[in-house]
Structures are given as structure tokens and as C-alpha cells.
Amino acid sequence: MNTGLKITAFTAAVAATFGTAYGVGQGVDPVTAEKKPASEHGGHTGEKEKPAGEGAGEEAGAGHAEAVPGGLQISEGGYALDLQTPRIEAEQREELRFRVVKEGRGKNVTAYEREHGKELHLIVASRDLTTYRHLHPTRASDGTWSTPVELPEAGGYRVFADFKPAGAKEGLTLGADLAVAGRYVPKALPGAEARASVDGYEVSLQGELKPGKAADVTLNVEKNGRPVTDLQPYLGSYGHLVALRAGDLAYLHVHPTGGPGDGRTKPGPGVSFAATAPSGGAYRLFLDFKHEGVVRTAAFTVRTGSAGGPTESQPPAHTH
Template sequence: MNAIVKVGVFAGAVVALGGLGSAVGASVGPIEEPERRTHQEHEAASGGHGGQAGHGGHAGHDTKKAPEATGLNVSEAGYTLDLVEDRYESAAAATLRFRILGADREPVTRFETAHGKKLHLIVVRRDLSTFQHVHPVMAADGTWSVDADLTEAGTYRVFADFQPATEDEGLTLGQDLFVAGPYEPQALAPAATTSTISPYQVDLDGHLVAGKTSRLTLTVTKDGEPVTDLEPYLEAYGHLVALRDGDLAYLHVHPEGAPGDGRTEPGPEITFSAEVPSAGTYRLFLDFQHAGEVRTAAFTAVAEAH
């Protein structure tokens, strides 16, 4: 995972907002591959501007070229995300196993450490109703494993965010997995600037503009009082992932400043510089830690055309 990512995937936590269609119950098992659209088809349907999302740092100026979206490909730059299994029965603690393969199809075993981990794994259901940010452990043969909550049936997207030791930049690769069982997709929550995870509330200030650096400030309160003692989590006071509704283009950004730098306060505000690749609807997920527990606040946001 790159140091600080522009929500140029936001490739990302980090857009015209629209609900998913009305939910229709369906049985998923035996599981069939879902109908898929290419990124170009999605862009044509949504009227968005092409581009990729990716991890990025702070940016203080507009860009002439739309950022690139990441997480759309299972293979990129000679690397492949290889799930050992991509079909599961529903379970509260299913063990996911995967490898990162190099151009020679052999498992990669050397990675740079980014924000305390050599690889970050994001697992979301494709209707964006669930979100998990977990950290697998790698065996000597290059096989990673981690438990994930696959209680709900449906199609999930798995994002592996990493930087091989031989590369100068990180990559985000994505692959689908399928969980058997009765499946009823959920409509996307409407756009809102407040997320409640009782007894916490997180308020979002700022809005997204495609192809332009957007300043987003998230303010954390507990029982109506500002939280001024947020705890470092993965070397930051907050982590923000953005997923574009439709194709799930991925962005992961980190906040301005860092714990212990002498200028960044531990709350209540966490500020991000985010850049999204196209107009459209995005789902934002903020991870923060307080009182020894990591919590996730979720928002739906609409990015305007530049």
C-alpha cells in the first residue's frame, strides 16, 4: 500500500449518488458468475470520466489528467492476485487463503511494510453493505491467510493492497469470491454527512469533485462530546477507503499529518486530501481507533464533474 493515497482511485475509504435497485431475493448456490461490465461500459452508462484510482499522497493542486482507478484488475504490472478458493459456504469466520504471483507465476514473498503491515486486505460485498479491513499472515511459501466474516451470502470483492520489495510503488489488485446461500442485495444508503456507530458519531465536511483534489474533514464525537484522544491505528489516526458504486474502483488514502509529528492533534478532526477519478457515487469507509477498539464509519458521497 502506498504511503498516502490520493483518492485518485477514491482508487482509498476514498461521484453521483444513487441507490442500488430494489432488492430481489435470490438463491446463490450453486453459485454462478455474475454478469460483469467492463470499466468502459460502466463509464458509458454512468456518464463518468474514465480513469483509475490509486494510492496517493497529499496534493494541493488540481490535476489535468484524471487519476487512475485501482482494484479493477486481478493482474497488473506482472503481478496477480490468486485466491486459493473463490467459493465458500456462509460462515462467521471463513479462512481466506491467497498468493501474490509474479510474472513467473511463482509466489512473491518479499514486500515493503506500509503503515505497519506488509499487505492490507479489504473485503466488501458488491452491494457495499459490508466492509472489512483485515491483515493476513504470510507463510514461508508465500501463501497468505486470514479469517473474514462471510456470514452474508452474495458476491464479494477482495482487494489486496501491497508493495513488492522490488517495486517503487504499490499495487491494488482485486478478485471476486462467492458465498452460497439465500441472497437479497441491499440498496445503497442515500448520501449523508453523518454516520453513527453508537455511542460515536462521525460528521463529514467537504465534497468530492472528479479530477480535483478535495479536502475532506471527518469529526469524531462520543455522546455529543468531541473525541480528543483518538489512538494511532496502523500509524495514523484514521484510514479512509473509497469505492466507486458499480465497478468498485478502489482508493485508499491516509490523513494529513501523523501521530507524534508535533503538529497533528488526536482528534476530533481527521483531514484527508482525496482525488476521485470520475463523477458518480462513492461509498466511503473511515477506520478509527478509540478506547482500544477499531470502529468503521460509512458514508455515501456524490462526486461532481469538474
């Protein structure tokens, strides 16, 4: 996950369906994205360039000018996500196992480039966007990944593997459906409010997302009514922001402008991002931040209308 200065803009080419989607195996509506500079990492939503080294020339859709945003496909760029644990039980600690396969050769990928200290980042989110986990699994020598996970609610989930194969010019985000068994009660997407509470911390959202237009967004962290000015680096930055679009769970993984050690970025209370919403609609934002040795996640619902329209956000938050 290379630190980028901003998410690049999406271009809507296929209409995205908003509204809650439940269950496993439901279809998703792809959208297209403008090409982004190679130095930026926005959920790998830009047009894919041919990877260097092994598999060059095998990239799918090489003749297309536009690409599908991250997480909507289980296979892309000559790589496929094989989720070997497609079903687990709610409220049970179970091992989630998967592998990344080089298509055409059927071999597990065993060489990755580290991004923010990790070879692969795994995001697990419920289809109703009320449950979220940011995990860092362990890779065995044969290329099989595994991580323990416990999910509180039954229903349909989406698993996102965010990684960069060794020698590739750009990273990938592949997605697969996960079924969580148990009594399932659908939940509505949380409403919008500009503050979130988690473990005694208050996180406020300033700024607004605008469809098709870059905008500055700042998340401010407070504890007991006082600004937190000593946020700790987490995977090389003071905050990580993941955005998932309601309806199809299109994936954006973005990082703040600046970071520890650059001589200008302060460790709080604000963590700023330059972001662009691909279209009007509802999004769920998850901010990971570290303080006093603990990583916490504040969650917001953001709604965008026409370009320049108002944006709001919602409190429910989850802790790793």
C-alpha cells in the same frame, strides 16, 4: 501503504458504469488515471513505474501513458492475485486463502515492503457496498496468505490485495471476485446523509468531493456528544479512508494529511483528507479509526455531480 498528502486526480478515459452490480464474475468498467508522485499512495491509481529488481522490464502496458485504477484488475505490473478460496458460506467463519504470483515465473511472492506496519492489507467488500472488512492476513513461508473471515450476507464480493513487493518503486492493488453462498437479497446503495453512527460514536463528514478537482474532506469523531480528542494511532495514523466507486468498485486507499508525531497533527476530533473524485456518481467511504483500544469503521455514501456540485453522505456503519 505510504502516507500521502492527498489522492491524485483520476482522468476518465473509459466511461464507468454506475448502478449496483451483483454476482460473481461480472465485468467492471475501467477508467484511467493521471500519473501521481511516487510519494503518494492513492489506491495505486497513478501510472505505474517499472519496478526495480526482479521482474524489471516485464511490466504490462509499459508503453501506455495511462493506467487503470486500483482493484479493477486481477493481474498488473507482472504480478497476479490467485484467490484460492473463491467461494465461502454466509454467516460461517471460514479461512480465506490466496497468494500473489510473479507472472512468467509462476513463483509466489515471499518478500514485501511493510507499509503502515503490514506487508499486505486485504479489503473485502460486497458488490452492493453494504458490507466491508479491512483485514491483515498472515503469510506462510511459501508465500500463501490466509485469514479468517465471516461475512453476514450472501452475494457477490470483491477482494482487494493492497501491497508493495520488495524492491518495487510503487505498490499495487489487485482485485478478485469472491462468491458468498446463501440466500441472497439484493440491497440498494444506502442514501446520503452527513452523519454515521457506530458503537456509540458519531462521525460527521464536512466538505464535499468534486469530480476532477481536489477538495478538503474532514471526518469528525464524537462520543456521547463530546469531541474525541484522544484518537489512537492505527497503522501509523489517526484514520484510514477507503473509497470504492459504486458500479465497478474502483479502489482508492488514502491517508490523512499529517500524522502522529509530526508536531502539528492533533489526535482528533477531526481527521482530514485531500481527495478528488474521478467522476460524478456514487461512492462509498469507509473510515477506520481507533479509540479506547478498539478499531471501528464508519461508512458513508457520497454522491458527486458536476464539478463543484453538492456532496452528501450516509450513516450505516460496521465494526471490525
